Amino acid sequence: MARRTKQEAAQTRVALLAAATAVFAEKGLAKTTLAQIASHAGLTRGAIYWHFENKAALVCALWDQLLEPYGELFNEIGMRTPAELPQGMMLIAERLLRQLLDDPQMQALVKVSLQAHGDDEFLAHTKAQRDEEKRKMLLAFQAIEAGGYLQDFHTPSSAVFLYVAFISGCFERWHSDPQSYDLACVESLLAGIKVSLFKDN
Amino acid sequence: MARRTKQEAAQTRVALLAAATAVFAEKGLAKTTLAQIASHAGLTRGAIYWHFENKAALVCALWDQLLEPYGELFNEIGMRTPAELPQGMMLIAERLLRQLLDDPQMQALVKVSLQAHGDDEFLAHTKAQRDEEKRKMLLAFQAIEAGGYLQDFHTPSSAVFLYVAFISGCFERWHSDPQSYDLACVESLLAGIKVSLFKDN
DNA sequence: AATTATACATACAAGGATGTATGTATAATT
DNA sequence: AATTATACATACATCCTTGTATGTATAATT
Incomplete structure (x- = not known):
């Protein structure tokens, strides 16, 4: 995959937030890894580090x-x-x-x-x-x-x-x-x- | 060092709890390592793992x-x-x-x-x-x-x-x-x- | 049409933190 | 007095996780 349109990028940001909410709530903040969040959204850590600092x-x-x-x-x-x-x-x-x-x-x-x-x-x-x-x-x-x-x-x-x-x-x-x-x-x-x-x- | 008397052992347990309280409160639960707690009490992780499971x-x-x-x-x-x-x-x-x-x-x-x-x-x-x-x-x-x-x-x-x-x-x-x-x-x-x-x- | 910036995926390096295994000096037990 | 169990310290192996560097296909720009 590669570059998406800006709308698509905004969607993945939303998807990442939703995935983070779900995994954080299930596993707990400290015990969730960024890889788990990315995986839950069908993405990789690269997407997270692109949209968020950490x-x-x-x-x-x-x-x-x-x-x-x-x-x-x-x-x-x-x-x-x-x-x-x-x-x-x-x-x-x-x-x-x-x-x-x-x-x-x-x-x-x-x-x-x-x-x-x-x-x-x-x-x-x-x-x-x-x-x-x-x-x-x-x-x-x-x-x-x-x-x-x-x-x-x-x-x-x-x-x-x-x-x-x-x-x-x-x-x-x-x-x-x-x-x-x-x-x-x-x-x-x-x-x-x-x-x-x-x-x- | 080596084996202490039971009273001394009880004291170190209390010391570990006090150290844990202090370090947890300062650094936060998730970001505190057992080594930091042990060090704060002047001990090592061995002492912690002896008195507590984890x-x-x-x-x-x-x-x-x-x-x-x-x-x-x-x-x-x-x-x-x-x-x-x-x-x-x-x-x-x-x-x-x-x-x-x-x-x-x-x-x-x-x-x-x-x-x-x-x-x-x-x-x-x-x-x-x-x-x-x-x-x-x-x-x-x-x-x-x-x-x-x-x-x-x-x-x-x-x-x-x-x-x-x-x-x-x-x-x-x-x-x-x-x-x-x-x-x-x-x-x-x-x-x-x-x-x-x-x-x- | 060519270039550039974007939106990720992939790969890599490094550092901890945990758990456990082992060592050991001494208290407790016999 | 000899043995054993205790109360730790030390050493080790392993596993992740993070951060970053790099690759890349494509959107956007010119």
Whole structure:
């Protein structure tokens, strides 16, 4: 084989990301080799090293892919009025937890994400993006506080911390104990996070 | 060197665990070699392979070490009356989150634990212990529900899920964004988890 | 049409890391 | 006192994995 058209090249990049997601989720980040990923996509390591600098860059690309749709969601939410913001934040949480129930792609990405967050290099490389998302959330919770909808024991900063901790904690629990994670549980969890952040009227 | 007395051997085992904790926390689980751990303890890989089967067994031993004091704590809590149980569960959470603020040993163990939980083999090897802890918590929350202290939207199972998710989520957030984690934040977090689980009277 | 840059595949070199086998001085046992 | 089992250290073989260098067919460019 040899040179493909740019569209085809873009497709192989996507294929590599999909293969990486699948193999990472199955074997674990550390124990997967680039050869396994390439093979899973019907390609060779040459293709990977062409599209990505190395394994770490591949993981960062996966992270971008996971973050993208929700980054936009936060932008949309930010446009709302303070009175609608709590509902908006709950909507995002609900969408994330619901997706984890049945979406295999989401499940695989969460698995990978959980492992990546244990790596300091990954955290350093993605710090800018994570800070940006955090900034959006902070603005939202500041507006929520100004509107008087935030629980009195919270600052906007602690609310962001609790919000993200809750979601990532649910991800971790889903991975450690998937049997307990069903629709009824999700609804209870959402009710819990709601009262832990917002006043009830 | 050669054979040591049994007490000395026990000491080297402890030294190896301490060295493993330090190096794992600094370099990351995957990127740490057994030679680095041995060197950090002033020993060789021979010592490690004598006391532990391999790297995974070492990690499991660390997990045991982390779990031990809190397993006992849950036992003590279980002896309380239903009316005191919510307070007891909050006490454990508070102790965990407070320890993370300033205890370097706790911080290192949490770092390692976060990475280990991304590994399926680790989860499989520790499933029995984790199930046992979960069982204790389930009993506690069942008593709490029977006493009428549990939020109406919760089942005992979902309460356990939320409780653990909250704590592990705080661990993950601390690791990802340590700057936001201070005493004031911890107090807000505890207030949040309290209202998300228990009725307010 | 000729050239150049691209999108990979293939081949190669090098470095570790692991597991195990072996050595050994000494504690424990008899 | 002699033997044996222990608690490591040392040495070795093996296997991958990564990174890079090179090859190459073809798209894109001129």
